[in-house]
Amino acid sequence: MAKGEQFGENLWSHDGEYVYIRESSKGSPRLIRVRIKDGLLEDVLGLKDIPQLDDIFTAWIGLTPEGAPVLIRDRSVQEIYALDLQ
Numbered sequence: 017m018a019k020g021e022q023f024g025e026n027l028w029s030h031d032g033e034y035v036y037i038r039e040s041s042k043g044s045p046r047l048i049r050v051r052i053k054d055g056l057l058e059d060v061l062g063l064k065d066i067p068q069l070d071d072i073f074t075a076w077i078g079l080t081p082e083g084a085p086v087l088i089r090d091r092s093v094q095e096i097y098a099l100d101l102q
Contacts, residue, residue: 027077
C-alpha cells in the first residue's frame, strides 16, 4: 500500500478512505495518511515540536469525530523537590 522506512500506529479514517500512519524516518517524525484507492501519501502533521515519549503506549493516535488528529503529548515532570516521610 505504501513504501517507507518506519511506519507505526495505523488508524483507519472514519469514512474508510484513508489510513493514518505515524512515520518516523529521517529524524523528522510526522503523521501522514495514505489514500486507499491510489496509495497517495499526504502529510497531515509534523511531530517535531510536539514533546512525546518514545513508548508504545504514547505512540497512540486517534481522530476526533470531525477527523482531526488526536495525540498524546508528554508534559510530565519526574523530579521530587521535597519528600517528608513519617
